[in-house]
Amino acid sequence: MKNKHLIMGTAGHVDHGKTTLIKALTGFDCDTHKQEKERGITINLGFSHLDLPNGNSVGIVDVPGHADFIKTMVAGACGIDFVLLIVAADESVMPQTAEHLQIMQLLGINKGIIVLTKIDMVEPDLAELAVEDVRDFVQRSFLKDAPIIPVSSTTNEGIEKLINEISNLVENIPSRDASGVFRMYVDRVFTQEGFGTIMNGSVISGAINRNNPIYLLPGEKELRIRRLEHHGKEVEAVSAGDRASFNVVGFKQKDFRRGMLLSNQIIKPSKMIDVRLQLFQNEVGLELWSQVIFLLGTNRLMCRMHLLDQDYLNAGETGLAQIYLPTEIVCQIGDKFIIRNSSGNLTLGGGSVVDPYPLHHRRRRESQVEIVKKLSTGELNEIVAAEVRKKNLPISYNEIAEKLHLQPDDLIDVIFNELPGDIMFFQEKDNILLLLKKIATATQNKILSNLLEYHKKNPLKENGRTFKELMGIFGNNQNDETKLLLKLMLEILTSEGKIRERNNTWIHSSHQVKLDEETKKQIQEVDDYLKSIGNASADFNEIDEHLSSQISDKKLQQILAFLQEEQKIHFIQMRYMHDDFLQKARQVVIDFLKQNDEGIAVAQFRDMIGSNRANAILVLDWLDNAGITLRKGNFRFLTKKFLEK
Numbered sequence: 001m002k003n004k005h006l007i008m009g010t011a012g013h014v015d016h017g018k019t020t021l022i023k024a025l026t027g028f029d030c031d032t033h034k035q036e037k038e039r040g041i042t043i044n045l046g047f048s049h050l051d052l053p054n055g056n057s058v059g060i061v062d063v064p065g066h067a068d069f070i071k072t073m074v075a076g077a078c079g080i081d082f083v084l085l086i087v088a089a090d091e092s093v094m095p096q097t098a099e100h101l102q103i104m105q106l107l108g109i110n111k112g113i114i115v116l117t118k119i120d121m122v123e124p125d126l127a128e129l130a131v132e133d134v135r136d137f138v139q140r141s142f143l144k145d146a147p148i149i150p151v152s153s154t155t156n157e158g159i160e161k162l163i164n165e166i167s168n169l170v171e172n173i174p175s176r177d178a179s180g181v182f183r184m185y186v187d188r189v190f191t192q193e194g195f196g197t198i199m200n201g202s203v204i205s206g207a208i209n210r211n212n213p214i215y216l217l218p219g220e221k222e223l224r225i226r227r228l229e230h231h232g233k234e235v236e237a238v239s240a241g242d243r244a245s246f247n248v249v250g251f252k253q254k255d256f257r258r259g260m261l262l263s264n265q266i267i268k269p270s271k272m273i274d275v276r277l278q279l280f281q282n283e284v285g286l287e288l289w290s291q292v293i294f295l296l297g298t299n300r301l302m303c304r305m306h307l308l309d310q311d312y313l314n315a316g317e318t319g320l321a322q323i324y325l326p327t328e329i330v331c332q333i334g335d336k337f338i339i340r341n342s343s344g345n346l347t348l349g350g351g352s353v354v355d356p357y358p359l360h361h362r363r364r365r366e367s368q369v370e371i372v373k374k375l376s377t378g379e380l381n382e383i384v385a386a387e388v389r390k391k392n393l394p395i396s397y398n399e400i401a402e403k404l405h406l407q408p409d410d411l412i413d414v415i416f417n418e419l420p421g422d423i424m425f426f427q428e429k430d431n432i433l434l435l436l437k438k439i440a441t442a443t444q445n446k447i448l449s450n451l452l453e454y455h456k457k458n459p460l461k462e463n464g465r466t467f468k469e470l471m472g473i474f475g476n477n478q479n480d481e482t483k484l485l486l487k488l489m490l491e492i493l494t495s496e497g498k499i500r501e502r503n504n505t506w507i508h509s510s511h512q513v514k515l516d517e518e519t520k521k522q523i524q525e526v527d528d529y530l531k532s533i534g535n536a537s538a539d540f541n542e543i544d545e546h547l548s549s550q551i552s553d554k555k556l557q558q559i560l561a562f563l564q565e566e567q568k569i570h571f572i573q574m575r576y577m578h579d580d581f582l583q584k585a586r587q588v589v590i591d592f593l594k595q596n597d598e599g600i601a602v603a604q605f606r607d608m609i610g611s612n613r614a615n616a617i618l619v620l621d622w623l624d625n626a627g628i629t630l631r632k633g634n635f636r637f638l639t640k641k642f643l644e645k
Helices: 018-024 031-036 068-076 094-106 124-137 157-171 366-375 380-389 399-406 409-418 437-457 468-473 478-497 517-532 541-547 553-565 581-593 602-609 614-624
Strands: 005-012 047-051 057-060 082-089 112-117 148-150 182-193 196-203 206-208 214-217 221-230 233-235 237-239 245-250 261-263 268-278 290-298 298-305 318-329 336-341 348-354 423-427 431-436 499-502 505-508 569-572 575-580 630-631 635-638
Touching: 005 094, 018 047, 018 057, 018 082, 018 112, 018 157, 057 245, 068 336, 082 094, 082 318, 082 553, 094 124, 094 348, 112 124, 112 157, 124 196, 148 157, 196 261, 214 245, 221 237, 233 541, 245 505, 268 366, 290 318, 318 366, 336 630, 348 366, 348 431, 366 380, 380 399, 380 423, 399 409, 399 431, 399 635, 423 478, 423 602, 431 478, 437 468, 437 478, 437 602, 468 478, 468 614, 517 541, 517 553, 517 575, 541 553, 553 569, 553 575, 569 581, 575 581, 575 614, 581 614, 581 635, 614 635
Parallel strands: 005 057, 005 082, 082 112, 112 148
Antiparallel strands: 047 057, 182 196, 182 261, 196 245, 206 237, 214 221, 214 261, 221 233, 221 245, 268 318, 268 348, 290 298, 290 336, 298 318, 336 348, 423 431, 499 505, 569 575, 630 635
């Protein structure tokens, strides 16, 4: 049976014997630097481990002082699986005992043992009174059914029983899931002779092998793992629930600041997060805007907090807030945090991260606050939906999975079966797009409106808009997702009979070209004129001037567009030439170049078609664009592509 990877934390009032108890349990003095050096790179001030009789070994986060308790408990919060709440028999429950218990509950710790220390310093009846006092104290907490073990760290009375209780509790706590993104907040960095840079911390999620790449975040600094240790022994891998030490290569002290973490993936940082916040029952309330000290992982930052769903948060109440951070941090949905007052002498409460990458809610719009409320439920379908609602564009399920640090397959069931009614999805092969239904409807309407407008301007054109032209409805937001959305929308509109395809263009189903007798006459007149000028060309004004009938400029533009679509005329460098002449000129060039490998110059070609230099250049440009000829210096040659046809 595989041993479990769990971390035990200690909590309790200052001088109630936490560090002395850990020494009695483990034989290690967490305050002794000498032993730290003797035991390799893993041991750190405040950290040790306990080998249990059943073969399990638990890491211990020991906090010797109250100020250290706050930051150290928060730093290891996501990694702590259970806690020893330590109460001295001679003092019983103290103010810090209550504060520490509240903090543990906010950090999501829900299992533990109560240890009554210093029983050798009081009479048995006083110890019994202390037990009753503690039992009353924890009645409304996660420790209400926890065993209370009286011990003396001096005489070792009760220590064996405590070890057995820890063993039993460890047996009943499920092993941590080591899948997902590897994360470890770095709580200590130091240099040790013979090793180099050492980074210590509690692994809060995922697993990593010594040969895997690892990144120091924020900053995307890639490091190489030289050596891994767990509980003083070199190992090949560490996973969630381990106290771990990394001997790394590629680190410079200037790259590090408090709050950084190690991860096997690059995670986008944030300076603004949405949170669900709970204030302690006996502390002060919060105004609409407050300045607080924010603790998450090893981060300790002065920040501004903006309430979202109310104007004032009273002591004991729960609410939603947006936090503005002075520097970037890396966090995930569900990460726990604590807030203290701006002076740092009072813990106000804490909560969990609802959205690491939110929209700005300064105006507290009702629709945006509603999204945060749904996110705060922690339901995956609402979390997925919230990512979709943030955008007025489609988003791929791969992008959502990356933001949530999940595998795309983890979202499949939610997408197919649990999406809220305002969200829809489209699937093509191995990609899935999600977007708001109202955005899908608006996109379809934009396509139809775009086609109607085009037909109105070009009533004589049989063809419609190309795919590239229709992508213009997305403005600057033209990417793989919007391209796929347009493709799918065109397929849907075609299947519904609202549009049809012709010559790789799309036409509104209502569009029909109707040529009355007058228009037919005018078309013929324009066609005849351009045909009559033969080896010459004409611009719009010249055509207009030479026409005998009166045709409006708008109508003339439509007729010229119609003749272009019918490929009877061609528009080259702002001038028009008739197809009859161009086809003759085309054949002249082809016949000549097949017999002359040295190519053809503009002057030669001009003389061959009996025209001027300007018109000769127009024809050659048309041949170049058609892929028939290729210009090299002053000469044209037949292209390989044309010759291979």
